[in-house]
Amino acid sequence: MNKILPAYDVHPITVKMLRKGHPWIIKDKFTEKFHPRDRFIVAKDRRRPFALLIHDPRHKHVKARLWATQGDFGSKIKNFRKDMVQRIQKAITKRKQKNILSERQNFYLVFGEADQLPGVHVQYLNGELLVQFYSYFWDAYTDYFIDNLLKTTNKVLGLEIFKGNVWIQHRADGDSKQQKAKSLDPNISFRKVEVQEFGVNYNVELGKHYDCGLYTDMAAIRRVLAKDFENSNSFLNLYSYTGAFSLFALKHGVQDVVSVDLSEKYLEQLEQNIALNEELDPSHHKSMAMSTQDALQKLKEEKKKFDLIVSDPPSSSSDGNKRTNALQNYEKELPKMKDLLAEGGKLLIFLNTRRVTRNKFESKINDIIKKNNLGLKVGKKLGLSDDCPYLKGFPEGAYLKGLVLTHD
Ligand SMILES: C[S@@+](CC[C@H](N)C(=O)[O-])C[C@H]1O[C@@H](n2cnc3c(N)ncnc32)[C@H](O)[C@@H]1O
Structure with a gap:
């Protein structure tokens, strides 16, 4: 195995859980050994690398999340951005196939772990995008993520959403800090939009409270x-x-x-x-x-x-x-x-x-x-x-x- 890969042993229970499909690595004495500067962690099971994780040293509880169990982890790290974009495309294409937009103007484009984008939720709210990050890991990739999210959403769903319609909310602190969503347009702090769900209209308020109203x-x-x-x-x-x-x-x-x-x-x-x-x-x-x-x-x-x-x-x-x-x-x-x-x-x-x-x-x-x-x-x-x-x-x-x- 390539020496420069940040490979670490993880708790035997973590090994078992990861193998069963549980994608979180919870703080324990093994995660304490992860070097804070490693963005990626290769988890080993009896010396054999078996999972590539994204590392979140700042998170109090979830120290890493599963990114991949297949492939060459060295090249997976190199190709991380490309994989990220492919996963965004896959998630949005799935929603297009379900034709959700024909019934409601509020739906999730990305739902975290289940869309292989751990710790990220993205909601479409009638022309606005609310991006919620539950992991600090994404801080280093926010711009790239947003650029590709916008490109893909517009292309796959045939929409015209601009950067000024994107709202970012940091939720990695759990509910304790209750941070509001912030617009990518520095001149806008708050926006009220009307969202239709199954023929009923609701007001949604972005940038005002922790939750948006729907x-x-x-x-x-x-x-x-x-x-x-x-x-x-x-x-x-x-x-x-x-x-x-x-x-x-x-x-x-x-x-x-x-x-x-x-x-x-x-x-x-x-x-x-x-x-x-x-x-x-x-x-x-x-x-x-x-x-x-x-x-x-x-x-x-x-x-x-x-x-x-x-x-x-x-x-x-x-x-x-x-x-x-x-x-x-x-x-x-x-x-x-x-x-x-x-x-x-x-x-x-x-x-x-x-x-x-x-x-x-x-x-x-x-x-x-x-x-x-x-x-x-x-x-x-x-x-x-x-x-x-x-x-x-x-x-x-x-x-x-x-x-x-x-x-x-
Ligand atoms: C999870 S939200 C409900 C969401 C709602 N069912 C929906 O789908 O839009 C919980 C609500 O409970 C209210 N709440 C909290 N404690 C309460 C209590 N003891 N009695 C009544 N309402 C309460 C909060 O103000 C909040 O509006």
């Missing part, structure tokens, strides 16, 4: 649920944010829609979103600016029932008093949601975190159902799909998990 990773799930909304007369949207599910319900003719969110600001945005859509009747919608706990109690006192309930909590939240995580909250909230579920209704519950696997989520929900004698059963499973693919053997990549609960 969760694109939920779009494919909304589509799958269209029939359930069509068949419902009443809908309760818990943790509604700016109301994507609520507007989707109104669009599908649901007569009684209630949205609950702790944030008055998000509910205001929700109401502005309804106003953007002339055909949606705001009199069919009610906002409740309070915690989900309080709303569930209030709705029970009012003897309300709903055909469909969605609960999509943040991974951890605070009701103003104490911080709890979403899985714990279901212990208290699921029985109360059940009280509000109409005969024959459906409860759609989500968990949005990399830290809990689908199996753990499901078994916890089954425990809660059993313990409280809820008379519910777990049906269909919901998760990332279409423009948001995930890898087998990489549960962290399949962070969005949903379950459909019905009466037993």
Whole structure:
């Protein structure tokens, strides 16, 4: 093997995980030996090089990510830029083949590890590109990445996007620093765009908050649920944010829609979103600016029932008093949601975190159902799909998990 290659031993568990398709190398005593100046790492298994990794010494937790397991790693490093461009082309071509643009103006062009571009997500938002870097590795390649992303997007999708429409957001710090997206045009700090998803218009705000106002990773799930909304007369949207599910319900003719969110600001945005859509009747919608706990109690006192309930909590939240995580909250909230579920209704519950696997989520929900004698059963499973693919053997990549609960 070529001596100049930065080859290192990695933990035997890392070897096993990499071989099973898990593309992250988590901080341990082996990663401590990686030289901070090595951009690439060749991982060895009993002296034999078996994986080429991109190195991220600054990341607190994920120290390297898988780039390749095949080929000559020396030439792979030399050809890194060329490979990167090919992967961008492949990712965008896949989206073109799915013809997503005909149904919505928000979709992922690149979804990180599952598109072999580890730590990079790119969203198309009606003429704007939001590029999110989850790894500092890409700092050294940002310009090259963006140039080729623009070229490829315009060519493959037949669009005319310019540098001034590109927004970069650094997310490698996790949620702790909550950095906003920055425009590549130094004269622009903020832009509001209208984005259409399945015939409904939403405001998206770039450069203003950490999140842009519409969760694109939920779009494919909304589509799958269209029939359930069509068949419902009443809908309760818990943790509604700016109301994507609520507007989707109104669009599908649901007569009684209630949205609950702790944030008055998000509910205001929700109401502005309804106003953007002339055909949606705001009199069919009610906002409740309070915690989900309080709303569930209030709705029970009012003897309300709903055909469909969605609960999509943040991974951890605070009701103003104490911080709890979403899985714990279901212990208290699921029985109360059940009280509000109409005969024959459906409860759609989500968990949005990399830290809990689908199996753990499901078994916890089954425990809660059993313990409280809820008379519910777990049906269909919901998760990332279409423009948001995930890898087998990489549960962290399949962070969005949903379950459909019905009466037993
Ligand atoms: C993940 S977002 C929901 C996204 C939404 N389902 C969608 O698809 O657009 C979580 C929302 O929960 C709200 N939230 C956080 N804690 C809450 C609580 N205790 N009660 C009600 N809403 C809460 C936040 O303000 C945020 O808008």
